[in-house]
Amino acid sequence: MKRRLISSALTLAVLGAGYYGFQLQYPAAKTARVCSGMLPVDPVLSLAGKSKLSLLGLGFHVSSRQFDVSSDVTEPPGLATTCDVDGVVISIETASGAHNAYGFYSFQRDQDSFPVPLEAGWQGFMVTDEDEATASVLLSCRNWTPEEGSGILVVGESPYSSEPTKAVRLDLARTVTGAAQRAAEKTGCVTEPGDSGKLTPPAAEATTVRASDATGICKGMTSVTKVRETAAGTSPAEECLLVGGLQLAAAYGPFSDASKAVVNGKYGGHDTPSGTDEYTAWTSATCQGALGIGYYRASPVEGSDRKFTSDALTKEERADLEHFAEQSAARHGCAAPAERPS
Known part of the structure; x- marks a missing residue:
């Protein structure tokens, strides 16, 4: 009887160990272990x-x-x-x-x-x-x-x-x-x-609206009649399309401090807080924590042959970039963006 009890206990132990090992292969268990939990x-x-x-x-x-x-x-x-x-x-x-x-x-x-x-x-x-x-x-x-x-x-x-x-x-x-x-x-x-x-499911795409009706990230734009926008939030990367005009973008933290920026300067790849080059007009703001530098730019839309060195921003486009930067910086708790050279 004693031998039978010992044998039964060993059998149960082996089965238990096998079952535990089998459990470790469940999808839930595998997922819980990966990347240090x-x-x-x-x-x-x-x-x-x-x-x-x-x-x-x-x-x-x-x-x-x-x-x-x-x-x-x-x-x-x-x-x-x-x-x-x-x-x-x-x-x-x-x-x-x-x-x-x-x-x-x-x-x-x-x-x-x-x-x-x-x-x-x-x-x-x-x-x-x-x-x-x-x-x-x-x-x-x-x-x-x-x-x-x-x-x-x-x-x-x-x-x-x-x-x-x-x-x-x-x-x-x-x-x-x-x-x-x-x-x-x-x-x-x-x-x-x-x-x-x-959390709710984020929208799958941006929406195109009249500029005067924009309530999100493109609110207040005046250089075009239509814009393509998303809701305004606290995203470390933002895009506003001025339809038929410019593409506006904001980037914070690692999205501003990309590999290009490390090499060419901390202001989105530039070495001055604001300015204009051939394809980019930009400004920047100082932010807290991981947001680092807020970088705000205007660029010609994809497929355009426009160059700002020969076809400069209009007064209305400059105002739109400045307004876009000010709104974004305020939402993210950053300082006021740097003034752009006139």
């Missing part, structure tokens, strides 16, 4: 087309890899890292020296794809095209210097094979904001996150 499991699984209760982990692939940001930044342990959960790709890194600010995007100077701001108190945005959606969120860390990273940047991409429906866009917004909040907790970043529970 910084991913919110439910929305990531939903993006990947899996239920949290799914027991079928066969063929469900997850991976992660760490990488270094700028040599001028000493990132905290665990950053920077990229995770791939069955086609859902998320990058988590410091704001200073970020590699992936524009890495997943193609919206720059694209008149169809616009960065749409996230809501619920988050500093972030989403860009949607026919095949996928990509989202970014930026957190300032009050206890981090620029040399320590300034803040946290999370960029997420929905699976390419999934139509970016409202549900997908909401899951993606919850994924990047949830990952940012978990990353802050894990790395000791003192910050003020938004409320993921109050």
